[in-house]
Amino acid sequence: MIVTSLLDTDLYKFSMMQVVLHQYPAAQVEYKFKCRTPGIDLVSCIDEIREELDRLCSLRFAEDELDYLRGWRFIKSDFVDFLGLFQLNAKYVRIYPAAAGNGEIEIRIRGPWLHTILFEVPLLAIINEIYFRRHFPHLDLSEGRRRLAEKIALLRDAPEYRECRIADYGTRRRFSRAWQEEVVTTLQAGLGGQLAGTSNVYLARKLGLTPLGTLAHEYLQAHQALGPRLRDSQVAALEAWAKEYRGDLGIALSDVYGLDAFLRDFDMYFCKLFDGTRHDSGDPFVWGERMLAHYRVNRVDPRNKVLVFSDSLNIPKVMQLYAHFRGRCQLAFGVGTNLTNDVGPAPLNIVIKMVRCNGQPVAKLSDSPGKNMCEDPAYVAYLRRVFGLPPEPSDPPIVVPQGAT
Structure with a gap:
């Protein structure tokens, strides 16, 4: 079992999750996985990723873990009480080979933000460990x-x-x-x-x-x-x-x-x-x-x-x-x-990013080329205009998304 505790994640997941509980409990989101490293075949890892996902979804916060979280001055008691009932659910996650058939995989996480926000970090850790374990099983550290x-x-x-x-x-x-x-x-x-x-x-x-x-x-x-x-x-x-x-x-x-x-x-x-x-x-x-x-x-x-x-x-x-x-x-x-991940083999550049919230596209306009990740180029072009950024040569004609201002 790769991830053995729900604490095995980054702090900002808990700090954001508390805001979601208190201010946006009904928000619905979608995340998408992307491997930015070219030529990586992850299809052979799918079954093992699914098995580790099921194990991840069997975890609950132990009482001593909840006591540890309760000791932080910025964590509210009702949030810790919620975590005491919390469990990840694999029904929100789909993992399948990419249509291109080039060894890439698709991972989609869809569901309530409150119940999906904790998937990203452990899933990425799982994918990494499975990949390196399969390709470098006897690596001398x-x-x-x-x-x-x-x-x-x-x-x-x-x-x-x-x-x-x-x-x-x-x-x-x-x-x-x-x-x-x-x-x-x-x-x-x-x-x-x-x-x-x-x-x-x-x-x-x-x-x-x-x-x-x-x-x-x-x-x-x-x-x-x-x-x-x-x-x-x-x-x-x-x-x-x-x-x-x-x-x-x-x-x-x-x-x-x-x-x-x-x-x-x-x-x-x-x-x-x-x-x-x-x-x-x-x-x-x-x-x-x-x-x-x-x-x-x-x-x-x-x-x-x-x-x-x-x-x-x-x-x-x-x-x-x-x-x-x-x-x-x-x-x-x-x-x-x-x-x-500096042990010899080249590390993977993999991410899981939010691409939709409440049914509409969301995006980041990064200062570094290649970090943007949105499935709606027209929305990205519109976002640039709204925030006063110059258009890109590849931007399609701007169509204002329904309900956007």
Whole structure:
């Protein structure tokens, strides 16, 4: 059994799920799986994925796990009570070979947001582990351990980086559950206070680390169908978050509509209200400079705000960013695949993204080409126009979706 606890997921799934329970319990959503790595045959893995899905859906939260969640100051007691009754249901998930017949698979998750939000992270972890177990069944992990030791030494042994802290963000694309635990345990022993924590709630609890995370792209995307006018959906999402957490979990995600649109919406009120912002696409140095300038324009001292970097990081890149921005703001770094799936074979680039909410398309307008994922090109073109972004040459003629403003 690959996933043995419902805590074996990222913190932001629980923080978003609580908002869904309290503010959007009737929302209906659809997620879609995509393997961005070309030439990968996952069809042979389907039966085993289905078996692991059934095992995942047999899990319930144990009382000691619920007690752990109840101890977080930002988690409400009624949400923990709900989790005490919660169980994932495989009826919401369809897994089948892609029509193209090229080894790709289709995964569709359709159902109530409240009852499907916890599928993404464990399903991706399951797919990863099955794939690597089948294709590299006797892999010697000594190379992975050697690489990990080099990363730890690089960060730990440079005196000017002693205040530089990283966190593990690698659950979704880990080589295996056992390897992620070994990686985080090794980081804890080797880095000490330079390890800020982990996004994985199960490992945070087991190893006595701080669980880290706030919100993901799906949260802001869903507000395209949940908020008021489409143009106001980003503001509505941030307002709803502030209403729920009253100052806790104050890191805003900046790249759902591109940085230009984010900065237009992230006004002085939000600059002062949120603790910081997270980068997840585009040039991180350009992004950081623009965020610092934006804070200054809005009469906020950037030294009191956090810039969180989390896009395809490795340790050398962390160190470059730290050297560039240190002393000008507070810094945090979430490193994912490069920590938990750097053992020799090339890691898979797989994602599960929300593509519809309440029957209408939703999308992200990323600052990085290739990260957008929407099945309705006309909607993406319309979204660009609404948020004042230039059209792409491939955009079809704009047709305003029914009910959209």
